[in-house]
Amino acid sequence: MIDTIVAPPEPSAPTRQRRARKGPVTYLVRLLVVAYLFLLVAWPVSLVVTHTFENGLDALRTLFEDPDIVHAMRLTVVAAVVATVINTVFGVSVSLLLVRTEFPGKRVLSALLDLPLAISPIVVGLALVLVYGGRGGWFGPTLESWGLQIIFSTPGIILATAFVALPLVIREVVPVLGEVGIEQEQAAQSLGANGWQTFWRITLPGIRWAIVYGVVLTLARSLGEFGAVKVVSGNILGETRTATLAVEESYLNFNQEGAYAIAFLLASVSVACIIVVSILRARAAGH
């Protein structure tokens, strides 16, 4: 008898088409929005692309022939990847603590975690210099006496990048973790899984897409960080100059073509990142 029960499709709430009745207001608002976005975003962005390819692929080719630029790009990628790894581990741990445990000060912590989104990157850079600066920083001189230079060096760039992108993974993971609930984890425990097994086999797969979104957004943000990196890096050619700093230098040195080319590369990576995320999200929503 029970076998005859047919599996119904996933009980999805009937999504009704939310169409506005089309009146003149609808068309007016649509026109306004399209024009605004075209003038503010679409047209300017497309101009960067056309500027880059004004002389075919020459601009990009020259770019890859300049060892300093190649070094800058490599440094940007390294810093972004390291910062993303740090923020992912930190973000997932903090999310678990925020959603799954109770501790005093939780509310304050969850509010403070948003702080990097609301702080000027220059303030971020200044704050790091004041603590880790080799000359007069709180910890800097001690660390340098141990042979660890942070400011005007790669670790400083990584710290600055990690700071500005700190909340992105958490913001993706926390809501999903709350939504998934703890029943699956408890079921795993009652079936004999220890804490570690439960985390790897149940919790992590449950939040994997949130982590992927968070990582992609963090990566995009990290590759493009400018202000904070400018303060902590010292902008030393061939050493601590990152790709975004190279854009500024090239432009100010009247090498507009070079500036547009690096900008194009950075923009393509970040736009690719958001397109990947939006496709993944759309697919997840479709399931």
Next chain:
Amino acid sequence: MSTTTTGWPGLSRPAGSVTLTRTSGIGLGLTMTWFSLLVLIPLAAVIVTATEGGWTNFWSAITNEQTSRAIVLTLLAATAVTVVNVFMGTAIAWVLVRDRFWGRSALDVLIDIPFALPTIVAGLVLLSLYGNDSPLGINVANTSWSVYLAFLFVTLPFIVRMVQPVLESLDLDIEEAAASLGASRFTTFRRIILPSLAPAIAAGATLSFARGVGEYGSLVLLSGNLPFESEVASVRILGAIENDNPAAAASVATLLLVVSLLVIVALDVIQRRVARRD
């Protein structure tokens, strides 16, 4: 709220939380150590450095004529841009959720571009249309208008991305109920829809304001950083750092930090109010 919004909806559900075990205690210790080293101690250093010289030094640092002009311009532009965003952001979210036309999903991707684009590139992007070689013949480079333009660009996504999911989750039945009770479309919007969107708009507006106040990268190439004309607070901080005057830099930074903290508190309050309503 959906996962695309800011805020921590997961936190509003403490059910099933457990008290700290040993493992999570160690985890909390490690994460808090890192968070302190990366964020809390450096920010404390800013405030300490600013206040070391006493109130007079702090006050004279931020009331320095050039600095105060920069601060006023920053706050003014951030406020004006936030007001524009309240209207445009809501309108954009409305079009993205309720309107259907060819190319709408492309608009959806456009919204994220200002957030994803490196700020220095954002400046370059705007310069290409509104700079010296403007195909439109509009040149705002090196004027205070460039600050408004740059803020508009970089703060574009905040309100849109906050309002969009709320608008999506809004029950169409409620609007139909209002209509059946005789409300006109405008009344329905004002009395039924707007109150539901208000917290999201407020949250987006605070974030947009904070972003504007702290903006730097997109202005570097666009505004020329002319004193008394197009210089913003962040640029003054950088100038003080480069002139080896950390106390002055920290003073202005502290002012910005206070704005950021107020924004965070406002967000927290808004989110808790929303959570209670759910």
Next chain:
Amino acid sequence: MSIEIQGVGKRFGDFVALENIDLSIPTGQLTALLGPSGGGKSTLLRIIAGLENADEGTVEIEGVNATQLPPQKRNVGFVFQHYAAFKHMTVAKNVAFGLEIRKRPKHEIKAKVAELLELVHLSQFADRLPSQLSGGQRQRMALARALAIEPSVLLLDEPFGALDAKVRKELRDWLRRLHDEVHVTTVFVTHDQEEALEVSDSIVVINEGRIEQIGSPDDLYDRPANEFVLSFLGPVTQLGDRSIRPHDIAVSPIEISSAVEGRITRWTRVGFEVRLEVTPTDPRFEDRVLVSLTRAEASGLGVGEGSLVWLRPMDGALTLV
């Protein structure tokens, strides 16, 4: 005895969820923890499973003191109201989970999973994801998953609570048959007295953190220890100064001694049953008496709305003062 609970208490802040609970659950039986929502029955079940820690008291499972054991060491199967299906794993993977954790050989796992899926009639769905199953199927998968580890006890927390009435009834019969096949000591929580009466060998009635009564379904229904058990297990009405079940009242159209006199103020027919509402003439008895009769009995009386009748308990009927 399979589960021995002694002196268990649990508080959530000021709220006393359980107070000094002593309970023995015999091996191989199907026991229901019955009571109103918020009465503490689910908390007790979760304490047995180790998902919640008791503030005081001890829990013994199969002679082992389990009070301090974490859930993964207790070897209990737990079935959740909302299935707790591992959404990213297929049905077969869900069932295999506990065995994989125990590092059983692959072929053994495969055989066991196949056997269990057969048992819960889900063999043809082995490769589906939980989201592709109906609620009833998901719950049977959860049951197979819990049984896979060959638990010493099987605990079910409102297992059919999230299902619609028809599926619920089917699963209930099926659980009883399954239990007759596998004989694992089973405890399930329910707030539905019909479910408890129909399925279980013995029922523990829990209310406000305390055990009200333990006994077989017949015991509880026919010999309730107190007013609460009487009223929770079935309909109840006031006849004079006594509580009685409406179907235990004899109705007479002519005056008889030591009976409550009253007038029929309402006559409702529901299928094969006739429900009368009788307003006592004696003003001391304010409540109307509810009487339930079969259709034949009612028509045999030759009375109708407005008639005067005399009510008394049937011979051998249970009444509580």
